[in-house]
Amino acid sequence: MLITCKDNIFHIRSGGESLLLCVTRKGRLLQLYCGHILPEGDYALSAFPPAPAGPSTCPNTPDGDEIESVGTARSAYPTAGLGDFRPAAIRAVGADGVDALDLRYRGHRILPGKPGLAGLPAAYAPETEAETLEIEMQDGKTGLAVTLSYTAFASLPVIACSVRAENRGDAPVRLTRIDSLALDLPDDRYDFLHLWGCWAMERTSERVPLTHGGMKVASRRGASSHSHNPFAALLRKDASEEAGEALGFAFVYSGSFQIETEVDFAGQTRLLMGLNPDNFSWLLNPGETFQAPEALIAYSDAGLGGMSRAFHKFISRHIIRGPWKDRDRPILVNNWEATYFHFNTEKLLELGRTAKDLGIEMLVMDDGWFGAREDDHSSLGDWFVNEKKLPGGLKALSDGLHRMGLMMGIWVEPEMISPDSDLYRAHPDWALQIEGRPDSPSRWQYVLDMSRKEVEDYIFGRLYDILSSAKIEYVKWDFNRNLSEVSSASLPPERQGEVWHRYMLGVYSLLERLLRAFPDILLEGCAGGGGRFDAGMLYYCPQIWTSDDTDALERLTIQQGTSICYPPSAMSAHVSAVPNHQTGRMTPFKTRGIVAMGGSFGYELDLTKLSDEEKAEVKRQVALYHQLAPVIRDGDYYRLENSDTLAAWETVSADGRQVIFSAVIPYARIVNTHIVRLRGLDENARYRDIETGKVYTGGMLMHAGLNLAPYRLRERDAVLVRFEKAE
Ligand code: DGJ
Numbered sequence: 001m002l003i004t005c006k007d008n009i010f011h012i013r014s015g016g017e018s019l020l021l022c023v024t025r026k027g028r029l030l031q032l033y034c035g036h037i038l039p040e041g042d043y044a045l046s047a048f049p050p051a052p053a054g055p056s057t058c059p060n061t062p063d064g065d066e067i068e069s070v071g072t073a074r075s076a077y078p079t080a081g082l083g084d085f086r087p088a089a090i091r092a093v094g095a096d097g098v099d100a101l102d103l104r105y106r107g108h109r110i111l112p113g114k115p116g117l118a119g120l121p122a123a124y125a126p127e128t129e130a131e132t133l134e135i136e137m138q139d140g141k142t143g144l145a146v147t148l149s150y151t152a153f154a155s156l157p158v159i160a161c162s163v164r165a166e167n168r169g170d171a172p173v174r175l176t177r178i179d180s181l182a183l184d185l186p187d188d189r190y191d192f193l194h195l196w197g198c199w200a201m202e203r204t205s206e207r208v209p210l211t212h213g214g215m216k217v218a219s220r221r222g223a224s225s226h227s228h229n230p231f232a233a234l235l236r237k238d239a240s241e242e243a244g245e246a247l248g249f250a251f252v253y254s255g256s257f258q259i260e261t262e263v264d265f266a267g268q269t270r271l272l273m274g275l276n277p278d279n280f281s282w283l284l285n286p287g288e289t290f291q292a293p294e295a296l297i298a299y300s301d302a303g304l305g306g307m308s309r310a311f312h313k314f315i316s317r318h319i320i321r322g323p324w325k326d327r328d329r330p331i332l333v334n335n336w337e338a339t340y341f342h343f344n345t346e347k348l349l350e351l352g353r354t355a356k357d358l359g360i361e362m363l364v365m366d367d368g369w370f371g372a373r374e375d376d377h378s379s380l381g382d383w384f385v386n387e388k389k390l391p392g393g394l395k396a397l398s399d400g401l402h403r404m405g406l407m408m409g410i411w412v413e414p415e416m417i418s419p420d421s422d423l424y425r426a427h428p429d430w431a432l433q434i435e436g437r438p439d440s441p442s443r444w445q446y447v448l449d450m451s452r453k454e455v456e457d458y459i460f461g462r463l464y465d466i467l468s469s470a471k472i473e474y475v476k477w478d479f480n481r482n483l484s485e486v487s488s489a490s491l492p493p494e495r496q497g498e499v500w501h502r503y504m505l506g507v508y509s510l511l512e513r514l515l516r517a518f519p520d521i522l523l524e525g526c527a528g529g530g531g532r533f534d535a536g537m538l539y540y541c542p543q544i545w546t547s548d549d550t551d552a553l554e555r556l557t558i559q560q561g562t563s564i565c566y567p568p569s570a571m572s573a574h575v576s577a578v579p580n581h582q583t584g585r586m587t588p589f590k591t592r593g594i595v596a597m598g599g600s601f602g603y604e605l606d607l608t609k610l611s612d613e614e615k616a617e618v619k620r621q622v623a624l625y626h627q628l629a630p631v632i633r634d635g636d637y638y639r640l641e642n643s644d645t646l647a648a649w650e651t652v653s654a655d656g657r658q659v660i661f662s663a664v665i666p667y668a669r670i671v672n673t674h675i676v677r678l679r680g681l682d683e684n685a686r687y688r689d690i691e692t693g694k695v696y697t698g699g700m701l702m703h704a705g706l707n708l709a710p711y712r713l714r715e716r717d718a719v720l721v722r723f724e725k726a727e
Contacts, residue, residue, distance in 0.1 A: 001131070002014065002130070002131040002152035002153075002154065003110050003131045003132075003133045003150070003152055004040060005108065005110070005133075006040075008022055008023040008024075009021070009022045009023075009032070010022070010108070010133060010135070010150075011038070011040060012133060012150050012152045012159060013037055013038075013152055014151075014152035014153050014156065014157055014158060014159045015037075015153060015154070015155055015156040015157035015158065015310070016036065016037045016157040016299065016301070017034075017035070017036070017037055017157035017158070017159060017297070017298070017299035018033060018034070018035065018036065018037045018038040019031075019033070019034045019150065019159055019297070020032035020033040020034075020038070021076050021135070021150075023105045024065050024066045024067060025064075025065055025066055026061070026063050026064070026065035026066075026104070027104035027105040027106075028065060028067065028070070028073070028075070028103075028104065028105070029075070029076040029077060029103070029105055029135060029137060029148070030067070030073055030074055030075060030076060031074045031075065031076040031182075031183065031184045032074070034183055034185065034247065034297065034299070035245065035247070035299055036245070036299065036301055037157075057071065057265070058070070058071025058072055058083060058084075058085065059071065059083040061083075069083065070082060070083045070084045071083050071084050071085055071086075072264070072266055072268070073184075074184035074185075074186065074268065075182070075184055076135075076148065076182065076184075077089050077090065077103060077137065077146065077148055077163070077182050078090075078182060078184070078270070079091075079100070079101035079102065079103055079139075080099055080100060080101065081098070081099055081100025081101065082100055082101075082102055086262050086264055086270050087214065087260055087262055087270065087272060088101075088177065089163075089177070089178075089179040089182040089272050089274070090103075090146065090163070090165070090175070090177055090178050090179065091175070091176045091177040091277070092139075092142065092144055092165075092173050092174065092175050092176065092284075093173065093174045093176060094141065094142040094144075094169075094171065094173055095142075095169075095171035095172065095173075099176070100141075101139045101142070101144060102139055102140065102141070103137035103138065103139055103144075103146055104137060104138060104139075104140070105135065105136075105137055106136040106137060106138045106145070107135075107136050108133060108134060108135045108136065109133075109134050110131060110132070110133050110134075111131065111132045111134065112127040112128075112130075112131060112132075113125060113126065113127035113129075113130050113131070113132065114130040114132055114151045114153075114160065114318075115132060115149075117162055117291055117293070117294055118291055119291070119505050119508060119509060120252075120253075120291060120293050120294065120505070120508060120536075121252050121253070121254075121293075121294070121319070121508060121535070121536045121537075121538075121539030121540065122160070122162070122252060122293075122294045122539070123151065123153075123160045123252070123294065123296070123314070123318040123319055124318060124319075124321070125151075125153060125318055128154075129153060129154045129155070130151050130152065130153050130154065131151065131152050132149055132150065132151040132152075133149070133150045133151075133152075134147050134148070134149050135147070135148045135150075138168065142167075142169050142171075142173050143167060143168040143169025143170065143173075143286075144165060144166070144167055144168070144169065144173050144284070145165070145166045145167075145168050146163060146164070146165050146166075147163070147164045147165075147166070148161070148163055149161060149162045149163070149164070153314070153318065156310055156313055156314050156317075156318075157298060157299045157300065157310050158296050158297065158298045158299075158310055158311070158314040158318075159296070159297045160252075160294055160295070160296055160318075161180060161181055161294070161295055161296075161297065162180055162291070162292060162293065162294040162295070163178060163179070163180055163292045164289055164290070164291045164292070165178060165284065165289065165290045165292070166284075166287075166288070166289040166290075167284040167285060167286050167287065167288055167289075168286075168287075169286060170286050171286065172283055172284065172285050172286070173283075173284045174281055174282070174283055174284070175280075175281065175282040175283075175284055175290060176277060176280070176281045176497075177274070177275075177277040177280065178274060178275060178280075178282075178290065178292045179258075179272045179273060179274030179275070179292070180251065180253075180273060180274045180275075180292045180293055180294060180295040181249060181251075181271070181272065181273040181274065181295035181297065182270070182271075182272050183247075183249075183269075183270070183271045183272075183297070184268060184269070184270050185234070185268065185269040185270075185271070186268055187267055187268065187269065188210050188212075188263040188267045188268070188269045189236060189237050190209075190210050190234040190235060190236060190237070190269060191207050191208060191209050191210065191234070191235045191236075191237060191239075192207070192208055192209070192210050192215060192232060192233075192234060192261060193205060193206065193207045193208075193232065193233040193234075193235055193304070193564075194206055194217045194228065194229070194231070194232045194233075194259070195228070195229035195231055195561055195562075195564060195565070196217070196227060196228055196229075197226050197227065197228075197229075197558075197561075198226050198227060199226050199528055199529060199531065199548065200529060200547055200548050200549035200554070200582055201226075201547070201549065201554070201558065202226050202229075202529060202530040202531070202533065202546070202547050202558055202561070202562070203229055203530065203533065203558060203561035203562045203564070204557060204558075204561050205560075205561045205564055207235065209237075210234075210261060210263050210269060211263065212263045212264075212265075213262065213263065214260060214261065214262045215260070215261045215262075216258060216259065216260045216261075217232065217258075217259050218256070218257065218258040218259065218276050218278070219255075219256050219257055219258075219276065220256050220276055220278050220279055221256060221482035221483060222255055222256055222279070222447070222482055222483025222486065222500055222503060222504075223254060223255060223256075223479065223482055223483070223527055223531055223532045224251075224253070224254050224255065224257060224531075224532050224533070224534040224536070224537075225482065225531055225532070226527075226528070226529070226530065226531040229533065229534065229565070230250065230251035230253060230257045230259070230273075230534050230535075230536075231248070231249065231250045231251070231534075231564070231565040232248075232249050232259045232271075232273070233246050233247060233248040233249065233304065233307060233564075234246070234247045234261075234269070234271065235247075235303075235304060239303050239304065240303050240304070241303050241304050241305045241639060242302060242303045242305050242306070242638075242679060243302065243303045244301070244303050245299075245300070245301050246298075246299070246300045246303060246304050246306065246307040247297065247298070247299055247307075248296075248297070248298040248299075248300070248307040248308075248310070248311060248565065249271065249273050249295060249296065249297055249298075250295065250296045250298070250311060250315075250534075250535050250565050251273050251274070251293065251294075251295050251296075251534065251535065251536070252293055252294040252295065252296065252319065252534075252535040252536050252539070253275070253293040253294075253504070253534065253535075253536045254504060254507070254508075254532050254534050254536035254537050255275070255279075255500060255501065255503065255504040256275065256276035256278070256279040256280070256500055257273070257274065257275060257276050258272075258273070258274060258275070258276040258277065258278075259271070259272070259273045260272045260273075273295050274292060274293075274295070275292060275293070275501060276500075279486070279500040279501075280497060280498075280500060280501060281497030281498070282497065282498050282501070283494055283495055283498070293536070296311070296314065296535065298310045298311050298314065304564065305638055305639060305679070308563060308564050308565065308637065308639075309636050309637065311565050311566070311567075312563075312566070312567035312568070312636075312637060313567075315535060315538055315565075315566060315567050315570070316567050316569065316570075316633070316634070319535055319538050319539050320538055320539070320542045320567075320570070321539065321540075321542075322515065322519065322542065323519070323520055324522045324542045325542060326633075326634075328626070328629040328630065328633070329522065329542070329543060329569070329600045329601075329629070330361040330362040330407055330473070330474070330522070331359070331360050331361050331362070331601055331602055331603075331622055331625055331626075332360065332361065332362040332363065332364050332407075332409060332474070332602040332603070333351060333355045333360050333362070333363055333364070333602060333603040333604070333605075333607060334364040334366055334409075334476075334574060334602060334603070334604045335347075335348060335351060335363070335364065335365060335366050335604075336366035336367065336411075336604055337550065337574075337576050337577060337581055337604045337605055338351060338577075338604065338605050338606040338607070339351075339606070340367075340368070341367065341368035341373065341374055341375055341376075342368075342374075343365075343368065343389065344388075344389045344390065345389070345390050345391060345392070345396060345397050345400070348363060348365060348397060348401075349397070349400045349401070349404075350608055351363060351606065351607060351608060352400070352401050352404055352406050353404060354607040354608045354610075354615075355406060355603075355607055356404045356405055356406050357615075358607065358615060358618045358619055358622060359618075359619055359622035359623065360406070360602075360603065360607075360618075360622060361406065361407060362406055362407035362408065362409055362473065362474060363401055363406050363407075363408060363409065364408075364409030364410070364411065364474060364476060364602075365397070365408070365409065365410050365411060366411040366476070367411050367413070367478070368386075368389070369385060369386060369389060369390055369394075369410070369411075370382055370383055370384060370385060370386055371383075371384060371386060371421060371422070372386065373386065376443055376444055376445075376480075377418070377420060377444045378418045378420035378421060378444075379418055379420070379421050380413055380416040380417055380418040380421060380423075380445050381416070381417040381418060381421040381422070381423030381424060381448070382418075382421045382422050382423055383412070383414075383459075383462035383463070383465075383466060384462075385466075385469075393469060393470070394410070394466065394469050394470035394472070395469055395470040397470070398470035398471045398472060399470070399471075402471055407473040407474065408470070408471065408472050408473060408474070409472065409473065409474030409475065409476060409522075409524075410466070410472050410474070410475055410476070411475075411476045411478060412463065412466075412475060412476070412477060412478065413477075413478040413479065413480060414448075414459045414462075414463060414477065414510065415447060415448050415450055415459075415479055415507060416445045416446070416447060416448060416479070416480065416481070417430060417431050417445065417446050417447070417448050418444060418445050418446075419431075419439075419441065419444070419445075419446060420444075424446070429449075429489045430448055430449055430452070430455050431446035431447065431448060431449065432446065432447045432448070432449050432483060432484075432485050432486055432487065432488070432499075432503075433446070433485045433487065433489075434485045434486075434487045435487070435489075437485065439485055440484050440485065442480075442481035442482070442484070443480050443481050443528075445480065445481055447481065447482075447483050447484075447503075449488050449489070449490070449499075449503070450502075450503045450504075450506030450507050450510070451488050451490070451491070451498075451499050451502035451503050451505070451506050452488060452489075452490045452506070453506075455506070456506045456509060456510050459510060460510055460513050460514065463510075463514055464514075464517055467514075467517075467518050467521070472521070473520070473521065473522060474521065474522045474523075474524065475514075475521055475522075475523050475524070476524045476526055476545065477511075477523055477524065477525055477526060477541065478526040478527065478528070479526065479527040479528070479531065479532055480527070480528045481528070482531075483500065483503065486499050486500055486503070487499060488502070504536075508536075508540070511523070511540040511541075512540070515540060522542065522543075523540055523541040523542070524541055524543050524544065524545060524572055525537040525538075525540070525541035525543070525544035525545070526544065526545035528548060529545060529546070529547040529548030529549065530544065530545065530546045530547045530548075530558070530562070532544070533546065533562060533566065533570075535565075535566075538566070538570055542569075542570065543569065543570050543571070543572050543599075543600045544566075544570055544571070544572060545572045546558060546559060546562055546571040546572055546573055546599060548582065549582045549583070550574055550576035550580060550581070550582065550604060551576075551580040551582055551583040551585050551587070552580075552587045552591050552592045552595040552596075552664070552716075552718075553583075553585060553587060553664070553666045553716065554582070554583060555573065555595050555596075555598075556595065556642060556647040556664060556666065557642065559571055559573065559595070559598050559599060560639050560642050560647070560649065563637060563639065563649075567633075567637075568598055568599050568632050568637050568651070569599065569600055569632055569633040570599075570600070571598070571599030571600065572599060572600045572602065573595065573596040573597075573598060573599035573600065573601060573602070574596055574601075574602045574603055574604035575589070575592040575593050575596045575602075575603045575604070575605065575618075575621070576592065576603075576604045576605050577605040577606070577609075578592075586716075587716045588716060588717060588718070589614050589617050590617065590717075590718060591664055591716055591717060591718035593617065593621040594662050594664065594718040594719070594720045595662075595664065595718065597621070597624070597625055597628055597632070597662070597720065598632070598649060598662065599632070600632075601621075601625045601629075603618070624720075627722075628651075628660055628722075630653070631651050631652075631653040631658050631660055632651055632660070634653070634654045635651040635652050635653045635654055635658075635660075636651065636652045636654075636680050637649065637650075637651050638650045638651070638652070638678075638679040638680055640663075640676050640677070640678070640679065641663075641676060644666055644667045645665065645666065645667050645668070645669055645672070645674075646663060646664070646665060646666075646674050646676070646708075647663065647664045647666060648661070648662065648663040648664075648676045649661075649662055650662070650678055650679060650680070652679075652680040652681065656680075656681075656682060656725060657724065657725045658722065658723070658724060658725070659678070659681065659687060659722065659723040659724075659725075660720065660721075660722055661676075661678060661706065661720070661721045661722075661723070662718065662719070662720045662721075663676060663708060663713070663718065663719050664716070664717070664718040665713045665714065665715055665716065665717055665718070666715075666716065667715060668713075668714055668715035668716075672708075672709075672713070673709065674707075674708040674709070674713075675704075675705040675706065675707045675708070676705055676706050676708065677701070677702055677703065677704075677705040677706075678698075678701040678702050678705070678706060679702060681698030681701055681702050682698045682725070683697070683698045683699040683702065684697065684698065684699065685697070685698045685725050685726070686698075686725070686726040687701060687723040687724065687725055687726065688723060688724050688725075688726050689721055689722070689723055690722040690723065690724055691721070691722070695726060696723075701723075706721070
């Protein structure tokens, strides 16, 4: 049993994690504990938080409940307006115009398995591997009912939670905030870690102490965004990469979000995660329900790295779906940095021939194959093949590639519309726009109003025709600008606050329909690089283009940052040309290969222009990656170092028998005494370096470390060492 209920206390045990909730005499739902798994037993000691510091600090509960004040109670799902002065997880305005809620326990049920969430990405699990607790709360005055769901999983320390609201009253209620995760922790001895960034510099990690008062990271862009990622962690002060306690939070959603912390005067920490209230309001008429997206809480007592590995396994097993989930992803060449918009069938077939000779398995045709698109100024929405570039259409190209033994992938950007497109000329109102205000193009394009069913249907029809017209195994789904002028011609004024979320529901519906129609297709997410790299997109796309920055040294930080929450196999990573197109930097071919092999591997350069030596290197890399791929996909990933002078990481296969160690010297110093301690090995086992035959004990590699001096690495050099556990 993963979830128990005894003496009004719910104990949710997921892998090594426990979450304790308790219902008070008067039906308030408190949160008692979240962290390391607890034995079943008597929880009374932890039940009630301190009283307010002084009588005027917080109002007392008027109904003689066990708690003295909602202002200091650790609430499982805090509300506004009735004496809790910290931020509320839910806000709702009733018919009287008043913004206050008092949610009280009405009942609960424990279900086997993990129910899906209508229209939204969510974790899934076989019935035998998970249990879900649904607690129903209701506000007596408005009739707003809220169901809090918590799912525990048998083998991983991750709890999935979500919230559903239903108006059981007889007047409309306007929701203005509905978070998916609310955590009230009894102290503030944590650091807050989050991932910030910008285009071509996504997911840079930043660790800062929690402070009294509030902190927020958020996206108001209609996408999870390059700027902030819908992930955060609370790390104990003494927690490091591999030791100490970490709580991690990931939002299974790809639109605007907010993560907020507040430390109160009593030193308690509240953390909230959910839809960004700045981009949200939802009118709930009597009888209507609203389902908020899902959020995940991971616990680790093995530091940030332990938390990452819990998320990697969870996302790989319970979020990523479809036939590609457990399969080696094809090694591909993408023509974007090879040709940009300037290609035709002949050029692509030439690229394909070289790719095939080198052992590459797929060619992905990027932007520029449709409408009149010769640059990024036009044609988004005109999803018809440009026969001038591709005579005979997609079929001729696909047949040509398949005859060579290559698979074919194609780029699309379905959520966009160029003002210079036939689609825009026919349906100008299909773009998001505010009547009477100018539109703001970004990359010369507008965003389609995906909240409208007819828009979704039209785009689905075009994608369906394209994907039916030829054998296409892979789709790269791009999204190159954020949402502005967010208003929908199809919704009345009182529902305009719903457009941001309805947009995401439209996108998810489109993705789901596409996957149902073409279940074998491998979808790769993309958003001007990694501008929508989140657990929501991973439900549809087993891999996501990590960043438009393909510079190997820049990728070290981007990929290590991304790995804090997301599995390495979800990170698409390509070898590109030098000088690098984003930074102008030169790096050795070998280094570019080793860095790209840290994720789902491919190339993004004109292979026909490579020297014979480089082509030989590609063949070696391809052969090597075939051996690495299953380990990268299912293994345990360790971040070992990331400084200006050394970056190193390691993956240990699920059975512990294979170890892949990689290191790069970004900046060389005269004295380079790099000794890197490996992780996750068996102390007493012996590990053989596959290339040199040298044997080390696990203890030696983990405690004394691997000395990089013999590899004589100079600046920008890299090394990849494979160890095999000896019998
Ligand atoms: C942005 C993507 O990240 C690139 O890889 C490429 O597909 C371009 N868009 C094409 O416009």
